[in-house]
Amino acid sequence: MVEAEDRVKTPFAVVTWFKPEQQVQLTGIESYARLQDELDKLRPSPNLFYAFKVEGTFEYVQTRSVPPQSKPYPPLVEVTDIQPTFEFHDVEGTLAGFWCPSYAGGANMPGYHLHFLREDCTGGGHLLECKLAEGSAAVDITTEFHMYLPENDHFTHVDLGSVEKVDIERAEQQINIYNGAEAWRF
Numbered sequence: 001m002v003e004a005e006d007r008v009k010t011p012f013a014v015v016t017w018f019k020p021e022q023q024v025q026l027t028g029i030e031s032y033a034r035l036q037d038e039l040d041k042l043r044p045s046p047n048l049f050y051a052f053k054v055e056g057t058f059e060y061v062q063t064r065s066v067p068p069q070s071k072p073y074p075p076l077v078e079v080t081d082i083q084p085t086f087e088f089h090d091v092e093g094t095l096a097g098f099w100c101p102s103y104a105g106g107a108n109m110p111g112y113h114l115h116f117l118r119e120d121c122t123g124g125g126h127l128l129e130c131k132l133a134e135g136s137a138a139v140d141i142t143t144e145f146h147m148y149l150p151e152n153d154h155f156t157h158v159d160l161g162s163v164e165k166v167d168i169e170r171a172e173q174q175i176n177i178y179n180g181a182e183a184w185r186f
């Protein structure tokens, strides 16, 4: 593990001060789809933002991550074609992430977006699949959304109109299309 220095920047981040409002115990969650079913029960409305934290013992976790990119930066869908995936078996760890409403599409990805981090911080990534043996899930119902944009020439002039919705969806669902090759995005 390498701890990032304060001067290190990230091109995109979604963050919150997590204040759990409800917590449930989970056992024998066989897949990410089943986990989403359980997290759905903690969402009282499709029109709010939610932060989730799932801690526990995972029988299996599959994640993805991409190496650093350089200028001119390729579209996400091209990066996701060659991204490495990682697998973990019988590990303690934490899932953290968000559920965004459909109207947030374009500024963020609607639906669930979770990242995994092993308890010993030696591995993790963007969650593709998991089996949760036992653990707990906590939710923070979020009624504010603030977006900060970079103030520089590159962002001011880059053609963001070329990013099609179908490309974003393809990048997010690469696991289905490319059988495991996906990209890092958070």
Ligand SMILES: [Zn+2]
Residues within 6 Å of the ligand: 113, 114, 115, 125, 126, 127, 184, 185, 186
């Ligand atoms: Zn991600």
